[in-house]
Amino acid sequence: MKLNHLILLIFSLLLVSCSLDSAEDPLEVFREIAYNSLSSTEKSTIVGDWKKAEVSAWVDGNYLVIFQTTDSATRGPIRVVVDPDTGRVVEKLPR
Structure with missing residues (x-):
């Protein structure tokens, strides 16, 4: 009986650890x-x-997301600054 509980415990721990690893990037x-x-x-x-799209660290702990566009050569890519704490766009940088 104790062996069954031990096997169940190990199986449960494995399931929990697998679900933690699959968190969204x-x-x-x-x-x-x-x-x-x-x-x-x-x-x-x-x-x-x-x-x-390319994502890189930006100032003040924010992240910069860069989208390449059909007019990147003339106007530059679209660059958006995201605040990871609030989950909001801080600004769109000029092109």
Whole structure:
């Protein structure tokens, strides 16, 4: 009987640890927040998969999400600053 409890306990711990490892990647969350802040016109100019946009550390603990667009060569990419604490867009940088 004690062996069954031990096996059940080990199995339960394994399930919990597996579910903790599958938490959503914060960079994906930042990309989605930034993408959702774009207008439909801006979204239509994005080149490639927006879910693979570059994300890098920015000032004050914020993150910068960079979307390459069809007019990146002339105007530059769309750059959105996201605050990870509030989950909100801080600003869109000038192009």
